[in-house]
Amino acid sequence: xxxxxxxxxxxxxxxxxxxxxxxxxxxxxxxxxxxxxxxxxxxxxxxxxxxxxxxxxxxxxxxxxxxxxxxxxxxxxxxxxxxxxxxxxxxxxxxxxxxxxxxxxxxxxxxxxxxxxxxxxxxxxxxxxxxxxxxxxxxxxxxxxxxxxxxxxxxxxxxxxxxxxxxxxxxxxxxxxxxxxxxxxxxxxxxxxxxxxxxxxxxxxxxxxxxxxxxxxxxxxxxxxxxxxxxxxxxxxxxxxxxxxxxxxxxxxxxxxxxxxx
Amino acid sequence: xxxxxxxxxxxxxxxxxxxxxxxxxxxxxxxxxxxxxxxxxxxxxxxxxxxxxxxxxxxxxxxxxxxxxxxxxxxxxxxxxxxxxxxxxxxxxxxxxxxxxxxxxxxxxxxxxxxxxxxxxxxxxxxxxxxxxxxxxxxxxxxxxxxxxxxxxxxxxxxxxxxxxxxxxxxxxxxxxxxxxxxxxxxxxxxxxxxxxxxxxxxxxxxxxxxxxxxxxxxxxxxxxxxxxxxxxxxxxxxxxxxxxxxxxxxxxxxxxxxx
Numbered sequence: 001x002x003x004x005x006x007x008x009x010x011x012x013x014x015x016x017x018x019x020x021x022x023x024x025x026x027x028x029x030x031x032x033x034x035x036x037x038x039x040x041x042x043x044x045x046x047x048x049x050x051x052x053x054x055x056x057x058x059x060x061x062x063x064x065x066x067x068x069x070x071x072x073x074x075x076x077x078x079x080x081x082x083x084x085x086x087x088x089x090x091x092x093x094x095x096x097x098x099x100x101x102x103x104x105x106x107x108x109x110x111x112x113x114x115x116x117x118x119x120x121x122x123x124x125x126x127x128x129x130x131x132x133x134x135x136x137x138x139x140x141x142x143x144x145x146x147x148x149x150x151x152x153x154x155x156x157x158x159x160x161x162x163x164x165x166x167x168x169x170x171x172x173x174x175x176x177x178x179x180x181x182x183x184x185x186x187x188x189x190x191x192x193x194x195x196x197x198x199x200x201x202x203x204x205x206x207x208x209x210x211x212x213x214x215x216x217x218x219x220x221x222x223x224x225x226x227x228x229x230x231x232x233x234x235x236x237x238x239x240x241x242x243x244x245x246x247x248x249x250x251x252x253x254x255x256x257x258x259x260x261x262x
Numbered sequence: 263x264x265x266x267x268x269x270x271x272x273x274x275x276x277x278x279x280x281x282x283x284x285x286x287x288x289x290x291x292x293x294x295x296x297x298x299x300x301x302x303x304x305x306x307x308x309x310x311x312x313x314x315x316x317x318x319x320x321x322x323x324x325x326x327x328x329x330x331x332x333x334x335x336x337x338x339x340x341x342x343x344x345x346x347x348x349x350x351x352x353x354x355x356x357x358x359x360x361x362x363x364x365x366x367x368x369x370x371x372x373x374x375x376x377x378x379x380x381x382x383x384x385x386x387x388x389x390x391x392x393x394x395x396x397x398x399x400x401x402x403x404x405x406x407x408x409x410x411x412x413x414x415x416x417x418x419x420x421x422x423x424x425x426x427x428x429x430x431x432x433x434x435x436x437x438x439x440x441x442x443x444x445x446x447x448x449x450x451x452x453x454x455x456x457x458x459x460x461x462x463x464x465x466x467x468x469x470x471x472x473x474x475x476x477x478x479x480x481x482x483x484x485x486x487x488x489x490x491x492x493x494x495x496x497x498x499x500x501x502x503x504x505x506x507x508x509x510x511x512x513x514x515x516x517x518x519x520x521x522x
Binding site: 011046049050051052053070071072073074076078080082083084085086087088089097098100101102137140 | 265266269272273274276277330331332333334336337338339340341342343344345519521522
C-alpha cells in the first residue's frame with residue numbers, strides 16, 4: 001500500500017533521512033515508528049503525506065507515485081502532532097470544514113460520543129484545553145474510513161479514559177483491515193498495540209521487526225529495556241553509532257516519558 | 263480553493279481585530295462627515311489615512327494570519343487539496359475580509375450621507391478601489407514574507423520594514439533624488455518611480471481624480487497629461503495589477519517547494 005524507496009531529506013546541514021526503504025503492504029497491521037527525538041520520525045510521516053518534499057527517493061501510495069499529487073491523501077487519515085486550530089471557529093465548524101474538503105463518508109458521531117465531545121461542539125477552539133483539542137484532532141483524523149491511518153503521538157494530553165477508548169478504537173480499525181502507522185514515545189502503547197516496530201536512528205532504519213524479535217535480539221525481557229539497549233547500543237555485532245554522552249542524552253529523551261507514564 | 267477561501271474569510275470576519283478595523287473606519291468616516299460639509303475634503307482626509315493605514319493593517323493581518331494558522335495549515339495540507347488551492351484560498355480569504363471591513367467601514371457612513379446623489383461619487387469609488395487594491399497588495403506581500411520565513415520575529419520585522427519602505431522610506435529617497443538632480447528634467451523619471459510604489463501610485467491616482475494636481479506644479483501637469491490619458495490609466499492599473507500578481511505568483515512558487 002505504501003512503498004518508500006531510498007528516501008533522503010536534509011534540512012540545511014542536517015541530514016534527517018538517509019536512504020529509507022520501507023514498504024507497508026499488509027492489511028490490518030499496526031506499525032510503530034520509534035526513535036529518539038530528531039531521528040526523523042515526523043519527517044518520514046510528513047514525506048508520506050507530501051508535506052515535506054524529499055531531495056531523493058520516491059514514495060508510492062496505492063501503486064502510484066505521490067510526487068505532485070494530492071488526491072491520494074483522501075486514503076489517509078492523519079493526526080498531526082500539535083493540535084492547533086483557528087481560534088475563531090467552533091468545534092462543529094472545524095469538523096464541517098474538513099467534511100466539505102474531504103466530501104462524503106464522514107462518520108464523526110461515534111468519535112464525538114467516544115471522547116465525550118458533545119458539550120464542546122459549539123465552543124470556540126480557543127476555549128478548549130489541550131486534551132480536548134487533542135480529542136478534536138483525533139476526531140478529525142479518524143472520522144473517515146481511510147485505509148491508511150497515520151497517527152503522530154496520538155496519546156498526547158489524553159486522560160486515562162480517553163486513552164483506553166482510543167486504544168480500543170485503534171484495535172477495531174486494525175480489525176477492519178487498515179494499515180496504521182503510529183509514532184510515540186510511550187513504550188507501553190507500543191507493547192499493547194504494535195505488530196511491528198520500525199526503529200529509526202539518525203535517519204536510517206536501525207531495526208524492523210516484531211516487538212518480540214527486538215526483545216530477543218537484545219536479550220531483554222521488556223521492550224523498554226530492549227529499546228534502551230539499542231540506544232546504549234550493544235547489539236551483538238558491537239556497532240555503536242554514538243559517543244557515550246550522546247547515547248545518554250538519547251536514552252533520557254526517549255525513555256523518560258515512558259517511565260513517567262508507567 | 264473556494265472552500266478554503268470561504269473558511270478563511272469567515273474565520274477572519276469573526277476575529278475581533280477585524281471588528282476593530284471596521285469600527286475604526288466607521289467612526290473615523292462618521293466623524294469626518296460630521297465635521298466637514300465638503301465631501302471632497304473628507305475624501306482627501308480619508309485618502310491620507312487609507313494610504314498609510316490600509317497597507318499597515320493588511321501587512322500585520324497577513325503576517326499574523328499565516329503564523330496563527332500555521333499548525334492548522336498542516337492539517338489542511340494532509341487533506342486532498344493541492345498547495346496552490348490551499349494557499350491562494352487562504353490569501354484571497356484574507357484579502358477579501360480586509361477589503362470587506364474597509365468597504366463597509368468607509369462605505370456605510372457615505373451611503374447614509376447620500377454619496378450616490380453627490381457629484382463626488384466617482385472620486386469616492388476611486389478611493390475605495392485603491393483601498394481594496396492596497397489591501398490585496400500588502401496582505402499578499404506579508405503572506406509571501408511569512409511563507410518564506412519560519413522565524414516569526416524575522417517575518418514580522420521584514421514585513422514591517424516592507425511597509426515602512428513603501429509608506430515612508432521610498433518617498434524620502436525619491437525626494438532626495440529630486441533634490442540632488444533638480445537641475446535635470448525629472449518629470450518622467452518621477453513618473454516611472456511612482457509606478458514602482460503602489461502607495462505612491464494610489465495617491466497620485468486619487469489626487470488626479472480629485473482634480474487637485476495643479477497643486478503639484480509642473481510635475482503634476484506631466485502626471486495629469488500622462489495618467490489622464492487612456493494609456494496612463496491603463497498603465498497605472500496594470501502596474502497595480504502587477505503589484506498583486508507579484509506576491510500571488512510568489513506565494514504559489516514558495517508554497518509548491520516548501521517543507522511543512
